[in-house]
Amino acid sequence: MYALGLCARWLHLASSILLVGAATTIALAGRSDRPTARRWEHRVLLGSRGLALAALGSGLIVLGLQTALFEGRGGAALEAGSIARVLIETQAGRVWLVRFGLLAILAAFLWSRLHVESSLDWRAARAQAMLLGAAALVPAAAAGHAAAVEPETARAIALDGLHVLGAGVWVGGLLPLALLLWTAAAEPGADARPYAVLAARRFSRLALGVVLVLVATGTLMAIANVGNVAGLVGTAYGRLLLAKLGLVVAALALAAVNRAVHLGRLAGDGPTVGRPAMRRLATFLVGEGLIALAVLAIVATMTVTPPARHEAPTWPFSVRLSFAALEGAPAASARVLIGSQIAVLGLVGLAAGLAIRGRRLPLVAGALVVLGAGVGLALPPLAVDAYPTTYLRPSVPYHAASIASGATLYREHCAACHGAGGAGDAPAGLRLARPPADLRGPHTALHTAGDLFWWLTNGIPEAGMPAFGRELGEEQRWDLVNFLRALSSGYSARGMRPAIEPDRPWLVAPDFTFAVGPTPPRSLREYRGRRTVLLVLYELARARSRLAEIAGRDGTLALLGVEVIAVPVDAAPDAIKRIGPEPRVLFSVVTEGAQAIVTAYHLLAASPHVEFLIDRQGYIRAVTRGSGAAGDLDKTIAEVQRLNEERTAASAPEEHVH
Amino acid sequence: MRSVPAQRAILEAPPTRVELWFNERLEPAYSRVSVLDQASSRVDLRDAAVAADDARRLSVSLPALAPGRYTVTFRVLSIDGHVVESKLTFTVKSWSRRTP
Known part of the structure; x- marks a missing residue:
């Protein structure tokens, strides 16, 4: 057929x-x-x-x-x-x-x-x-x-x-x-x-x-x-x-x-x-x-x-080229720079050799030698190990539920060696042939999701890392990859402040699904391109005054296109009832899905009370770590106004799934 | 693709509908989705339709679902003539539904 x-x-x-x-x-x-x-x-x-x-x-x-x-x-x-x-x-x-x-x-x-x-x-x-x-x-x-x-x-x-x-x-x-x-x-x-x-x-x-x-x-x-x-x-x-x-x-x-x-x-x-x-x-x-x-x-x-x-690509080579390999390696950077200049020289020579009629052969041959030498000098430092799955896109989206599931799997399967916090400092790990990597570091982000997936699936035999391909299903391994991505992002986001950095979106907000009372479930993604989201992770006992402050400015926030989503850190299903008559709940209080949101977003910023400002493209732009006391909501509103003034809309985070 | 409820979601309250988003626009005439319970009998309200304002969204309504595990199966035809067939699951934990 x-x-x-x-x-x-x-x-x-x-x-x-x-x-x-x-x-x-x-x-x-x-x-x-x-x-x-x-x-x-x-x-x-x-x-x-x-x-x-x-x-x-x-x-x-x-x-x-x-x-x-x-x-x-x-x-x-x-x-x-x-x-x-x-x-x-x-x-x-x-x-x-x-x-x-x-x-x-x-x-x-x-x-x-x-x-x-x-x-x-x-x-x-x-x-x-x-x-x-x-x-x-x-x-x-x-x-x-x-x-x-x-x-x-x-x-x-x-x-x-x-x-x-x-x-x-x-x-x-x-x-x-x-x-x-x-x-x-x-x-x-x-x-x-x-x-x-x-x-x-x-x-x-x-x-x-x-x-x-x-x-x-x-x-x-x-x-x-x-x-x-x-x-x-x-x-x-x-x-x-x-x-x-x-x-x-x-x-x-x-x-x-x-x-x-x-x-x-x-x-x-x-x-x-x-x-x-x-x-x-x-x-x-x-x-x-x-x-x-x-x-x-x-x-x-x-x-x-x-x-x-x-489609999911299968990378056929054992190396790939990556400029990320040069970060923090000045000698290698210099080598790549010099090599690339020599290669450019070779290209110019080649063009000249093809354009000039006389003495074409020696010119072209010489130019090719120079080009080859330049490429030979520049490329090796850029080469990093690659695997068949290196460019595989996660089949499980970067979603709070996946990250939360990954967190549980991490505790069960990984923490014994990599340590509860991912620092690679657990006793079992220190006895291995090669001590486990510090999973918090930025280098985790330098590897592709597909690299991590490959190591989880096949292990790293020379380092003593076992393979989990049989033990864990494909979705579970992607959950772990998503968890590691959040863990590493959180480490990079330590310095994120309540003030936005204009035109510099980089921290992707994990998607999440939530429901408010009996209303049908919604997801963060639905606000993309439409609303700025203020995600508030609160502990009711200490955050009443802050919630009251937010409720009090309900009209202003709505006018600026802000959707407030409040998530109780204890993930109580009766969270709305618990708030009682005051403050009036004029924003979304998550009654379902809170657990996963708290687990995922606490990886990005752990604090008893924390607020994330998520722009319309789905990037976290500002993080306010507080105690839950009523602060100056005007500051947050000023940041929203700055976001609204940004002209160049960043492209939405890559989250390609099929 | 992406869905609400998400693949493997565990829900406190039963969802009122299942929504699927695809990367490509769909042909409404050949895009089907159904929701099955554990006994593989169909439970959705058989009103599956591609959204009029967004040809990449396919949704179907649900009656009040009892707690349990549900499978969403779909077969869609994208605008460029490719058929995609797959399924996902979600679980309803307990009866805490109030009428809106």
Whole structure:
């Protein structure tokens, strides 16, 4: 089923693209009265008829298989009702309808017997085939991965549309042009030789521009769909893209030879230079065309492969490069700086060597040596150990409940060696081959979540750290990773004060879910982009006056867009009742979910009474550690006003999950 | 994706609905979610729908749930034609629900 689907998609894509290219090439070559040229045009038109039928037939198979996938039943592929539902109710179906309709019109147009004797008629007919082909091809972008790119969906669809259109013009033109050159190079085709040479030159000029468009749109789309190096080398989608790029480079190399060598010789002396060049160019074009068809097979596979940005990458190397490795290492930093400068020198030399015509070889060779030396000097200090899971994103979000669960697991499984507070000072740990790391330190934050996950799963044998992969489930290990992240963040946040640092958000507020009395549960995330949150962790006995102060300024806080969420540290389910008639509870008092919030946020700042100011992007910006006595709420309000004045909204914390 | 109640949440009060947020917009016609109790019988109110104002949110209402463990199963179709199928669980601890 999968193989049939791929074949159908490939056939559909390839025929749709070749239709555009065939029409463009005819239009590009122009009208001619030479018999050979007309014969060629007729053959390309006959081929287009076949292509249109292939596109329609394979399109039907693609639709049937898509219906089966959407409905979750193989039988649905042949049921009219199910297919109609897909066509009417899904974007993919509606796009299919539009495209199939245009393809059908194009097929009818190609099969109709037109008499195009006048030049105007000819141009109208060829332009119509070209436009119909393009119109049937481009909307495919709205049913592919581009449609799911956010934000700027329209931009992604436009880029993708331009990309496939470019592919149509370039890839689709290769085979018709090869046919023309081959025919013209033969003895009886002599009358069409000037026509063929002209067509080849026009195509070459157009193709150069189109390739630039393809590279630009392809790069932008790869950034949107793959995102980073880990996605490129560590996911199925990324590797398909790499394979595609490899083939594209091969096709471009052939194209470069065509431009540099063959094209100039076409007009040379017929028997000795021109015709052999024509034949070689035709052969090379066929080679390019075959490579392009292979590229389309990869593209067809990519359309049914989830894009890398939603997949868990498996890092294939044992090292990665990280600038974080240079922190606190001045000697290494100097080495990287010097090495990078030498490498830049090498690059400049390389550019000069390629630009200057004389003495090219020694210059380029020398520049490559310098470049290599620079890279060799600069890279080693940047290399840090990496594991297959290094770029894995946590499958469990950075959430208070996960952190709290991680805290419990830590006490049960880790504290014996790493110490209750994570300092690595417990007696059992000190007896190990290598004493356990201080988990509070910033270096914990320098490792990726995936690194920590790898060590938890597989242990660190040489240090004596055991593996927990069998003992703890995947979610539990991620809970521990989230706990460690909070622990380390808390250590870094020791210096956080009641005053915000303008435009410097860095401490991510763990998400949490809470309920106030009988109302349905809400989460911190829901306030993102809407409200600033003042999270108050209070102990009722000592915080009455502070709560009264907050209740008293209820109107001002609401006006400034502040949501107050008060969390009793004893996590009493009857917290609202306990507060009694005074102060009036004019803010959210958490009756459910408090335990996890207190556990998680006390890791970030432990104090009997503590208040966190969380900005609209979900970053903790200020921490007030107090006793719960009524203080100066005006100060907090002033900080909120400063937050409201910030212009540059930081991007929301990365919390990608799928 | 992300949900309320969260995966593995332990709730004091039964939730009135389950909400799921996805990374991509969903096709409403092919996005389903159901809530099952421990005996695998369906307990939700069968009104699962993709939010009109946010095509990435899928939610379903619940009746007053008895304490116990519940499984949320979903199968959604994203706008680019990929099917995602998975499930999550939550637990309702005790009956402390008051009528709002």
